[in-house]
Amino acid sequence: MLLPITNASIVARRAEIVAALKEIVPDGVVADPSGLATFDSDALSAYHQMPLVCVLPSNRQQVSDILKYAEGQGVPIVPRGAGTSLSGGALPREDGILIGMGRMKRIIEIDYENGCVVVEPGVTNMNITKAVEANGFYYAPDPSSQIACTIGGNVAENSGGLHCLKYGLTTNNLLGVTMVLPGGEIVTLGGKSGAQGGLDLLGVITGSEGLLGVVVEVVVKILRKAPVTRTLMASFDTVPAAGACVAAIIADGVVPAAMEFMDRRAAEAIEDFNQPGYPKGAEAILIIDADGVQADVAYAVSRVIAIVAQCGGKTVEATDEKQRARIWSGRKAAFAAMGRLAPDMICMDGTIPRHALPQVLEEMAKLSEHYGLGFCNVFHAGDGNLHPLIIFDTMKDGEFERAEAFGADILRLCVKVGGVLSGEHGIGVEKRDLMIDMFTTAELEQQGRVKCAFDAQGLFNPGKVFPTLSACVEQGHIHVHGAQLPHPHLPRY
Amino acid sequence: MSRVANEDQVVDFVHAARAGKTPFEIVAGGTRRAVGRPLLDSKGADLPMLDVSGLSGIVKYEPAELIVTAQPATPLAEIKAVLAQKNQRLGFDPADWSMLLGSNGVATLAGAASCDASGSGKLRHGGARDSLLGFRAVNGLGESFRGGAKVVKNVTGFDLPKLMCGAFGTLGVLTELTFRVYPQPQFATTLCLSDVTPEDGFAHLRKIALSALEPAGLAYLPGNMLAESGQGAALIKLEGARQPLEEKIALAHGLLGNALRRIEDDPFAAIGSGEQFADIPGDIWRVMIARADAPRLAKELNVRHWLGDWAGAVLWMAADPSEAPRIRAIAAKANGQAMLLRGSAASRASLGLFAPQPHALAALNRSVKAAFDPLSLFNPGRL
Numbered sequence: 001m002l003l004p005i006t007n008a009s010i011v012a013r014r015a016e017i018v019a020a021l022k023e024i025v026p027d028g029v030v031a032d033p034s035g036l037a038t039f040d041s042d043a044l045s046a047y048h049q050m051p052l053v054c055v056l057p058s059n060r061q062q063v064s065d066i067l068k069y070a071e072g073q074g075v076p077i078v079p080r081g082a083g084t085s086l087s088g089g090a091l092p093r094e095d096g097i098l099i100g101m102g103r104m105k106r107i108i109e110i111d112y113e114n115g116c117v118v119v120e121p122g123v124t125n126m127n128i129t130k131a132v133e134a135n136g137f138y139y140a141p142d143p144s145s146q147i148a149c150t151i152g153g154n155v156a157e158n159s160g161g162l163h164c165l166k167y168g169l170t171t172n173n174l175l176g177v178t179m180v181l182p183g184g185e186i187v188t189l190g191g192k193s194g195a196q197g198g199l200d201l202l203g204v205i206t207g208s209e210g211l212l213g214v215v216v217e218v219v220v221k222i223l224r225k226a227p228v229t230r231t232l233m234a235s236f237d238t239v240p241a242a243g244a245c246v247a248a249i250i251a252d253g254v255v256p257a258a259m260e261f262m263d264r265r266a267a268e269a270i271e272d273f274n275q276p277g278y279p280k281g282a283e284a285i286l287i288i289d290a291d292g293v294q295a296d297v298a299y300a301v302s303r304v305i306a307i308v309a310q311c312g313g314k315t316v317e318a319t320d321e322k323q324r325a326r327i328w329s330g331r332k333a334a335f336a337a338m339g340r341l342a343p344d345m346i347c348m349d350g351t352i353p354r355h356a357l358p359q360v361l362e363e364m365a366k367l368s369e370h371y372g373l374g375f376c377n378v379f380h381a382g383d384g385n386l387h388p389l390i391i392f393d394t395m396k397d398g399e400f401e402r403a404e405a406f407g408a409d410i411l412r413l414c415v416k417v418g419g420v421l422s423g424e425h426g427i428g429v430e431k432r433d434l435m436i437d438m439f440t441t442a443e444l445e446q447q448g449r450v451k452c453a454f455d456a457q458g459l460f461n462p463g464k465v466f467p468t469l470s471a472c473v474e475q476g477h478i479h480v481h482g483a484q485l486p487h488p489h490l491p492r493y
Numbered sequence: 494m495s496r497v498a499n500e501d502q503v504v505d506f507v508h509a510a511r512a513g514k515t516p517f518e519i520v521a522g523g524t525r526r527a528v529g530r531p532l533l534d535s536k537g538a539d540l541p542m543l544d545v546s547g548l549s550g551i552v553k554y555e556p557a558e559l560i561v562t563a564q565p566a567t568p569l570a571e572i573k574a575v576l577a578q579k580n581q582r583l584g585f586d587p588a589d590w591s592m593l594l595g596s597n598g599v600a601t602l603a604g605a606a607s608c609d610a611s612g613s614g615k616l617r618h619g620g621a622r623d624s625l626l627g628f629r630a631v632n633g634l635g636e637s638f639r640g641g642a643k644v645v646k647n648v649t650g651f652d653l654p655k656l657m658c659g660a661f662g663t664l665g666v667l668t669e670l671t672f673r674v675y676p677q678p679q680f681a682t683t684l685c686l687s688d689v690t691p692e693d694g695f696a697h698l699r700k701i702a703l704s705a706l707e708p709a710g711l712a713y714l715p716g717n718m719l720a721e722s723g724q725g726a727a728l729i730k731l732e733g734a735r736q737p738l739e740e741k742i743a744l745a746h747g748l749l750g751n752a753l754r755r756i757e758d759d760p761f762a763a764i765g766s767g768e769q770f771a772d773i774p775g776d777i778w779r780v781m782i783a784r785a786d787a788p789r790l791a792k793e794l795n796v797r798h799w800l801g802d803w804a805g806a807v808l809w810m811a812a813d814p815s816e817a818p819r820i821r822a823i824a825a826k827a828n829g830q831a832m833l834l835r836g837s838a839a840s841r842a843s844l845g846l847f848a849p850q851p852h853a854l855a856a857l858n859r860s861v862k863a864a865f866d867p868l869s870l871f872n873p874g875r876l
């Protein structure tokens with residue numbers, strides 16, 4: 001992937017910029033190389049870039065002052081939460097200020113009567129649930145990175161999770177945000193009432209990958225935990241049978257809380273890794289959660305068991321909470337488990353119409369042969385969101401390039417069958433150049449004008465999401481080799 | 494008035510309007526024309542109309558994908574009937590305002606989405622913006638473009654479908670919409686707790702909202718809005734297959750006590766569409782607030798005809814036009830939004846649909862509008 005040209009005149013003014021930022025945030029400027037090195041990449045670890053400087057504001061006024069200064073000086077801004085983006089959304093720029101939101105991590109208000117929580121952007125996804133779970137509540141979107149990723153990052157990526165089949169993505173669970181616009185103006189969109197009194201700008205901010213401003217406060221809905229949750233595992237002799245079963249369950253009118261698919265290779269790797277007790281010998285496995293009141297769940301479970309049987313599969317149910325947790329911990333460790341099969345991997349994130357599943361699985365197998373690279377499939381089957389994991393070894397000549405080409409072909413395939421490039425990880429730098437495979441020039445220009453409506457100078461996260469048609473300079477790929485994945489302690493998606 | 498029959502004709506029409514710098518009004522079924530500022534040219538005459546009612550019909554319905562794609566002027570009634578045959582319903586609960594607004598037109602899909610017209614079911618599945626997955630439209634440059642996609646999960650580029658919902662037709666001429674659909678629950682029941690004060694009634698509704706019962710409607714109606722005497726009633730709509738529904742009803746009794754009784758008819762269609770106010774004179778407002786503020790604000794607003802839906806997050810009310818500044822001020826103080834849904838042309842012209850936004854936000858709204866429609870051709874001033 002090509003990265004944009006660095007503006008050398010900004011880099012030349014570095015000392016002056018660092019000094020100005022220290023005026024604004026005296027205790028929160030990182031400028032020394034070893035300090036900056038911690039910020040030089042996100043979870044798309046193939047790409048590294050030291051930022052010009054990193055600033056860690058602790059309140060919205062500081063954010064506003066930084067953005068005002070940056071606009072006056074024409075310096076690019078890259079917002080960053082916890083740096084768990086899988087698409088390079090938080091990748092720094094050599095000529096840009098990285099603005100890290102991690103210090104703004106106060107839970108401002110828990111308001112049960114209105115069913116919402118008001119937080120600063122640096123609060124982790126998990127800490128929102130932790131703050132309310134003693135009272136039987138939780139925040140529904142549950143990315144597997146939830147112990148680390150921030151709510152600000154979730155808003156910027158419109159993150160999903162295992163349970164968004166029933167409960168929606170970030171965008172469906174947000175009531176409001178306060179954000180600082182490029183130039184420093186502060187606006188509030190929505191709030192506890194959810195009403196905006198104008199265009200739904202909250203909707204367009206969500207999933208905008210740090211291109212439109214810096215989110216400084218978030219109001220999210222919280223939900224009462226379902227009284228009953230039951231977990232089923234269904235195993236199949238063939239992959240198409242499992243695919244057909246997913247479609248049949250959805251068509252039947254059952255809305256499981258989660259429905260996850262994994263193929264044999266993934267299941268075996270996971271079984272070796274943490275022994276969740278997955279059925280042996282199956283070509284494909286589905287893990288299905290049903291939640292709600294007891295009778296609702298009983299009804300859903302009985303329908304799922306019947307449909308699985310019709311599709312030629314076998315079902316087993318988790319007998320207790322411990323087993324439920326084990327089954328899910330296996331699923332969440334898919335990435336780490338696959339990591340043991342090869343030194344490197346990349347995780348793709350396309351969404352397809354569910355009926356195209358068998359065709360896409362077959363064509364992916366052909367691509368795998370063509371590129372001579374292994375892969376496995378784990379995905380959010382209920383909503384057609386694929387996460388093929390491509391395994392390779394950078395030390396072998398050309399494998400990284402082949403892996404990227406394989407991944408790009410998978411995403412093109414998703415688009416070809418009527419799907420999209422990204423279901424929940426965002427475009428970032430990773431899929432930027434594929435946008436032309438999905439959108440016409442007029443469509444990209446329309447989105448570009450929306451960007452300009454917020455950021456006339458184009459200073460916010462430049463080089464992300466939209467293909468830069470101007471000349472670009474190639475930066476070397478420095479890839480973390482071996483088991484040194486960023487955030488190794490996290491379960492993957 | 495120009496009628497179009499396909500997207501190409503929309504493109505041609507927009508090009509002509511651009512060339513002549515003539516703004517126009519977009520009309521599908523025409524039921525919501527009386528919402529927002531009246532659309533007039535500088536001499537006070539009606540704007541020319543682009544009639545898109547010919548763009549009607551379901552393009553593709555894929556029950557197993559939980560997706561339906563339809564042309565913009567497809568009648569809500571038609572789409573509901575087609576989905577019902579497969580035991581499904583739209584992902585949002587579109588409200589038909591035609592009775593309230595005294596229109597004999599046909600409520601359409603694009604009209605409901607553009608005006609963010611969500612009925613009582615918003616509580617459960619969100620508004621139009623939560624279920625519009627993708628669209629095709631023609632922008633103010635006369636270009637046809639797509640936003641979103643036809644899959645249920647997508648973060649590829651900006652989420653333009655959200656912007657189109659609630660834009661009141663000011664960003665583009667929609668030519669196709671793809672919605673998420675959901676299974677239709679087999680049964681629904683409304684429970685009623687009679688003769689309760691607004692304080693108690695809303696407190697009961699919040700208790701249900703905070704439970705795991707996934708209610709499909711939670712409204713409070715004062716006594717004068719009901720066919721019965723007493724202070725008022727809290728209404729709770731629950732849905733599900735037979736047994737789960739019975740369980741939910743039992744749980745609701747457990748939460749609120751045994752005074753809860755089942756009522757035969759479903760009152761929520763009339764509540765969510767504003768039908769309750771059709772015959773009441775005056776301006777009709779929808780005041781959107783944090784739900785726990787409902788009893789306090791209802792008291793402060795102090796009007797004769799009102800009700801609270803969405804567990805209190807929206808107060809519907811009728812008021813004399815002279816009350817407008819007071820209503821807007823109360824809403825603003827509570828960080829809410831008072832939307833003038835029905836009013837005389839004069840009220841609508843002077844008040845607008847919503848109160849003016851703070852300076853920076855208003856400027857941002859204007860730039861986003863200009864990003865789609867730089868010459869301000871589409872429904873100028875309506876929002």
Ligand SMILES: Cc1cc2nc3c(=O)[nH]c(=O)nc-3n(C[C@H](O)[C@H](O)[C@H](O)COP(=O)(O)OP(=O)(O)OC[C@H]3O[C@@H](n4cnc5c(N)ncnc54)[C@H](O)[C@@H]3O)c2cc1C
Pocket residue numbers: 042043078079080081082083084085086088089090101121142143144145148149150151152153154155156157158159160161162209210211213214215216424425461487490491492493
């Ligand atoms: C192990 C692992 C598992 C994952 N599982 C999932 C999953 O299940 N589902 C899923 O959807 N994603 C998943 N992800 C991806 C990632 O965790 C999410 O995209 C997450 O929302 C990123 O949050 P962050 O705080 O780390 O943001 P960062 O990575 O720091 O930033 C992400 C983007 O948000 C912008 N941004 C951050 N904060 C702000 C702010 N305050 N204002 C404006 N812009 C901001 C950045 O500029 C960048 O473009 C996973 C990642 C990992 C490493």
